[in-house]
Amino acid sequence: MKKLLLLLLTFTILIGCAKDDEFLEPITNEEIPQSLQIKELIGIKLENTIVTDRVAMNVKLPLDGKYRIKIRHGINNELISQEMIDAEEGDNLLRVYVASLDKSGYMIQLTDEFHNVLGNQSFVVN
C-alpha cells in the first residue's frame, strides 16, 4: 500500500511539474464558433476568407504532436511563411496574422511535421 501511495505521489508530482503552456489548451466542441467548426476529423479552417489584419483559425488534428502551418502564394504556390506548432488532438483555435503580407490571394495549408498535407484553404488578404 505504501508503494502504491508512493507511486501515486510520484506521478502526481511529475504531472505537477509539467509546464502549463507546453500544450495548447484542449477545446471542447461547444467553444468552437460555428464559423470555425470542422466536421471532419482533420482539417484547417479560417473564420473568414477575405481578411485584413488577422483572422481566427481552427486546426483540427487527429493526434497530439508537431504540425506545420504553411502559407503559400495563391498563384505560384511558393511558400512564403511557415510555422511549427505543438498541438493537441481535436480543435485548436489559433490566429493568422496577415498585416505584413502583400495584398494577394493565398492558400493556408496544414501538414504534419514531414510535410504531408492534411488540409488547406484559400484566403485573400485585402
Place this chain on the structure above:
Amino acid sequence: MKKILLLLVSVLFTLNTFGQSSIDYSPVNTVTQVGDTLIMKFQYFKGDGNDLTLGQVDFEYNNKLLSYVSHQSQAPSGASFARNNWSGYKYIPKTDGDEGDMDVQFAWWLTGGDTYSTSADWSIERITVQSASALEDGQEFVKYSFKVKDKFNSGYDNYNDIIKVNWANYQESDGTQIQTTRSKDGQDLSNITGGDAGSFTINLKTANTDNYTDYSYTVFDSSGTSVTSGDFDESGQGVIASGVLVNDVTYTAQANLTEVATYLDEVVTVSDLALVFAEAIGAGSGPSGGSTTFDYFIQDIMGDVVGDSNGVDFQDSYEILAYLQGVDSSNTNLITQAGQTEDYSGIESTYGALVSDVVTFDKSFTPTDDTTNAIDLAHGLRGDVNFSHSWTPTIESGGKSLMARQSSARYSKNESEDANIDLISEINDEGQVVFSINSDVEGMVGSQFNIVYDPNVIQLENVIFDTGNTMTNFSNIVESGIVRVGSFNQELSSTVKEGTPYKLIFTPLETIDNTSGLISFRVKEGVKADGTKINFIIQ
C-alpha cells in the same frame, strides 16, 4: 504611188496627233510631307490652231488625301471666271470611249446619264473661263491650293491619282467644239513623309515580369521635350494613342521603374555582390575587357555602383557589401535600393551594345508607314549585375568575348541551381518567437534572406549567427518590419556552415498563441564560389 500614199497617211497621222488642244495639270511646287500645301496649276495648250474662247474643265480630287485650301483665278484680264464644286461625287468615265479624250468625255457628260456617282472620298471641281478674245497658248486657267493629308486611316496606301481631270469643254467663239486631250491620266504624289504614326506600342523588356505596371515610359522629341508618357500595362505594353507620334520623325524613349516599388531592396543581393567581388578580384578591367569575369559589357556599367565610370573595382564591391550590411559608407552610391532607382533603358536590339569601346543605350526610333508601329524597350537597374530584375542584352556586340572572359568558366551569372532549405517560425519555451533558417546546402560563399514580419505584433530582439568563423555576417533592418540577414566571404573561399546558420529571435508585443503569417520571406538565395546562384526551395 504607194510611197505617196504612205507619206500622206503619215502626215495625216502626225496632224491628228499634234492637232489637239490639251488641258495640262501639274504641281507648281514640291511637297514632301503631310501638311505641306500642294499648288496645282491648270493650263491650256493650243495644239490645233483654233481660237479658244471658252474653256471649261471638270476634275476630281481625293478629299481623304487632299484638303481644299483656296483657288486663284489665272484668267486673263477681261475674261470671266467661275468655280463650282461638289463634295461626295466621283466621275464615271464613258466606258467605251477613250478615257483621256476630254471632248468625248464632255459629250458623254452632256448626255445627262449617270456620269457621277456618290463617293464620300471624292470632290468635283469645275472651272469655267470665258473670254471675248482667243486665249493664248499656255494660258493658265486657275491655281488650286490643297493641304496634303495623312493617309493613315484614310483607306489609301499611297497618293496615286489623287487629282484627275474628267472632261474638258473647249470651244471657239462660234461654238465649235475643240478636240482636247489631257496631259496625264492622274496626278500622283510620291515620297510623302510624316503623318500620324497611328497607335504605337512600346513593349517593355525586363526580367521583372511580375511587376510590369511599376514601369513607366516617356517619349521625347529631338529637342528633348517630352511628347508623351504613360505606364506599362500588366502585359508590359505601353500603348500610345493615334495622333501623338508622327511618321518619319525620330524620337527617343526611356523606361523607368517607380522608386516606391516595394521590392527595390530585393534587386541587389548577395549574388550581385559575389559577381562584383569576383570581377574586382579577377578583372580590374574597363569596358574593353581584359581578364574580365563578366559576360556582358553592360555589367561594367551596372556594377559601377560608385559611379566613377571606371569600370568595376573593389570600391564598388565594398560599397555593395556595406549596403547589404546596412553600414553607411558615407559615399553616395547608385545601388538600386528602397526609394532609389538608377535606370538604364534602350531599344532592345541594340541595348548594351559596345560602340567604340563605349556601352550604349540607343533610345531612338522613327515610326514609318512601312514598319510595325512598335518598339521593344529594354530596361536595367544599377547594381543588378546578375540581371534578376534587368534585361539581359541580346546583341552580339554586347557580349564579352571568350578570350576576354578568361575566368568565365568560374563565374557565370546565368547559372543557377535549386536547393532545399527549411525556414520555420515557432514559439519557444520562453514565449519568444524563434525564426530558424535551416540549411544543408554545401559550398555557399554567401547567402541572403530578406525577412518580413509584423512589427505591430513582434519585435526583433536578436539575430544568432552560426555560419562559421570566417564568414562576414550581416543583419540590418531595411525598414520597419523588414530585416536583411546574410553572410559573405570576400575571399570566395569559405562557405556558410550547414545546420542552422541563422536564428532570429522576436519578442511578442501582445499575447499570441501561434505565429502563422507573422513572418514571411522574400529574398532567399545563396551563391557559390563559382558565381552560381542558388535558389532556395522551401518545401
